[in-house]
Amino acid sequence: xxxxxxxxxxxxxxxxxxxxxxxxxxxxxxxxxxxxxxxxxxxxxxxxxxxxxxxxxxxxxxxxxxxxxxxxxxxxxxxxxxxxxxxxxxxxxxxxxxxxxxxxxxxxxxxxxxxxxxxxxxxxxxxxxxxxxxxxxxxxxxxxxxxxxxxxxxxxxxxxxxxx
Amino acid sequence: xxxxxxxxxxxxxxxxxxxxxxxxxxxxxxxxxxxxxxxxxxxxxxxxxxxxxxxxxxxxxxxxxxxxxxxxxxxxxxxxxxxxxxxxxxxxxxxxxxxxxxxxxxxxxxxxxxxxxxxxxxxxxxxxxxxxxxxxxxxxxxxxxxxxxxxxxxxxxxxxxxxxxxxxxxxxxxxxxxxxxxxxxxxxxxxxxxxxxxxxxxxxxxxxxxxxxxxxxxxxxxxxxxxxxxxxxxxxxxxxxxxxxxxxxxxxxxxxxxxxxxxxxxxxxxxxxxxxxxxxxxxxxxxxxxxxxxxxxxxxxxxxxxxxxxxxxxxxxxxxxxxxxxxxxxxxxxxxxxxxxxxxxxxxxxxxxxxxxxxxxxxxxxxxxxxxxxxxxxxxxxxxxxxxxxxxxxxxxxxxxxxxxxxxxxxxxxxxxxxxx
Numbered sequence: 195x196x197x198x199x200x201x202x203x204x205x206x207x208x209x210x211x212x213x214x215x216x217x218x219x220x221x222x223x224x225x226x227x228x229x230x231x232x233x234x235x236x237x238x239x240x241x242x243x244x245x246x247x248x249x250x251x252x253x254x255x256x257x258x259x260x261x262x263x264x265x266x267x268x269x270x271x272x273x274x275x276x277x278x279x280x281x282x283x284x285x286x287x288x289x290x291x292x293x294x295x296x297x298x299x300x301x302x303x304x305x306x307x308x309x310x311x312x313x314x315x316x317x318x319x320x321x322x323x324x325x326x327x328x329x330x331x332x333x334x335x336x337x338x339x340x341x342x343x344x345x346x347x348x349x350x351x352x353x354x355x356x357x358x
Numbered sequence: 359x360x361x362x363x364x365x366x367x368x369x370x371x372x373x374x375x376x377x378x379x380x381x382x383x384x385x386x387x388x389x390x391x392x393x394x395x396x397x398x399x400x401x402x403x404x405x406x407x408x409x410x411x412x413x414x415x416x417x418x419x420x421x422x423x424x425x426x427x428x429x430x431x432x433x434x435x436x437x438x439x440x441x442x443x444x445x446x447x448x449x450x451x452x453x454x455x456x457x458x459x460x461x462x463x464x465x466x467x468x469x470x471x472x473x474x475x476x477x478x479x480x481x482x483x484x485x486x487x488x489x490x491x492x493x494x495x496x497x498x499x500x501x502x503x504x505x506x507x508x509x510x511x512x513x514x515x516x517x518x519x520x521x522x523x524x525x526x527x528x529x530x531x532x533x534x535x536x537x538x539x540x541x542x543x544x545x546x547x548x549x550x551x552x553x554x555x556x557x558x559x560x561x562x563x564x565x566x567x568x569x570x571x572x573x574x575x576x577x578x579x580x581x582x583x584x585x586x587x588x589x590x591x592x593x594x595x596x597x598x599x600x601x602x603x604x605x606x607x608x609x610x611x612x613x614x615x616x617x618x619x620x621x622x623x624x625x626x627x628x629x630x631x632x633x634x635x636x637x638x639x640x641x642x643x644x645x646x647x648x649x650x651x652x653x654x655x656x657x658x659x660x661x662x663x664x665x666x667x668x669x670x671x672x673x674x675x676x677x678x679x680x681x682x683x684x685x686x687x688x689x690x691x692x693x694x695x696x697x698x699x700x701x702x703x704x705x706x707x708x709x710x711x712x713x714x715x716x717x718x719x720x721x722x723x724x725x726x727x728x729x730x731x732x733x734x735x736x737x738x739x740x741x742x743x744x745x746x747x748x749x750x751x752x753x754x755x756x757x758x759x760x761x762x763x764x765x766x767x768x769x770x771x772x773x774x775x776x777x778x779x
Binding site for chain 1: 384385386397398400401405408409410411413427428432433435436438439442480481482484496497498499500501503504508510511512514546547550551577580582636723724725729742744745746747749750751
């Protein structure tokens with residue numbers, strides 16, 4: 195299954211991903227998700243389709259530790275977030291809820307390109323450009339958590355918090 | 359085994375089975391405090407309820423829930439969220455810091471965090487406690503749910519960037535100006551995954567009230583935490599809050615290995631201002647001219663400890679806010695609020711034309727109170743000025759010290775506080 199690339203610039207903050215002014219919607223994630231990234235690209239929440247990709251530049255997800263940031267992106271059906279780099283807490287939060295956050299050379303991807311994720315093979319295929327964009331293996335523990343679908347199922351499986 | 363240890367390596371090491379770690383290792387650490395709040399608590403409790411494992415001997419002590427992010431609650435939805443948090447804390451015998459008691463990071467520093475502790479919370483500014491030489495870092499709701507259940511978490515021992523502020527801060531120049539200068543050097547992602555250790559004579563001279571401002575904004579460079587040694591100032595601070603017995607000296611080893619070192623002379627520093635839309639977009643105040651402002655916010659976990667309030671009160675002593683300007687002041691905790699009343703600070707603020715809100719986070723992140731009108735220009739003593747941060751994407755925010763904020767409120771444009779000191 196392929197999806198469309200939605201490009202974003204450097205330093206997209208969690209305030210832009212899910213603004214604090216919608217704090218009253220935090221216990222109603224489907225409603226909150228209708229405002230995903232609207233301050234960065236107003237058309238995103240109404241036009242994004244399941245299977246699409248958020249394709250960012252440097253330091254995506256900087257700022258707050260609100261887990262609602264990756265959660266609303268996941269709720270929109272986004273297949274993966276690709277970026278040149280991620281802010282630390284966003285990255286950990288994304289993996290913890292089973293949303294792939296992958297560090298790769300997003301400069302080669304253009305707005306609207308059709309992408310396909312090959313997670314276990316370690317690359318994104320840009321169908322529009324007929325190109326493969328590899329991403330490095332994530333740390334063992336991160337990979338193990340993502341493979342279980344997130345931190346809760348990971349801890350449940352092992353009955354403890356273990357390093358992979 | 360390598361030789362000397364940074365503050366981060368020392369504290370993390372003390373919380374591992376081996377007792378000794380080096381940067382780059384991935385380790386399981388036991389945690390001393392875990393906390394959450396009304397903005398993340400319901401999601402955390404949801405995750406917690408999915409965890410069926412319940413290890414024997416799990417301690418319920420040192421787990422704290424704060425109601426601070428939108429107080430008093432402005433909507434029925436948030437009231438319900440806060441009720442969820444309140445009930446969870448009470449039914450599980452956890453510590454509850456209820457609405458009005460204060461911003462979580464301030465209350466942690468007043469009542470809980472001790473030097474050498476390992477603290478994790480569902481808030482990016484958890485690193486504030488690093489000013490008391492605790493390894494403190496923010497995580498999301500799921501990580502903290504697991505940490506609350508198991509009293510441990512996993513992390514990669516960070517490399518450390520040393521930031522050395524030499525010389526002596528001049529009158530009218532504060533910790534806030536030091537951290538803004540630091541951010542301008544490191545950049546918004548210059549310390550991602552790293553620990554920032556602050557050192558140098560200007561840091562030695564800072565009391566913990568100021569140090570907490572420095573470590574609070576370490577995350578604005580992407581850092582995992584900010585740390586400052588535990589010394590005589592730390593002891594004095596703990597004593598101020600009746601916790602002197604919690605003090606111990608913690609210093610980095612002289613032969614500790616740092617990834618990099620940044621030096622600047624604090625004696626040359628003038629008040630600093632972060633321009634829209636990033637805390638690392640910083641200029642000295644002499645280069646920020648003719649910026650008209652119509653809202654000033656003096657608040658947040660970054661500033662508005664009692665020392666800040668005293669400075670602000672002094673600036674407002676003979677001066678009122680500019681006509682038509684909105685001035686909002688949020689003391690960071692009920693303890694600070696009460697001292698503002700007892701010391702006559704509240705009276706001076708009200709005389710100057712301020713609206714004083716209960717202690718909380720609402721104004722800083724656009725959740726409650728002080729939401730700007732379209733095209734408003736805000737000057738804030740808080741930590742972030744990202745697009746939309748204050749609740750209206752059609753407004754812009756400048757950041758600086760509480761003193762600079764007070765001077766700006768008087769003149770109605772961004773102003774150097776030294777003209778009032």
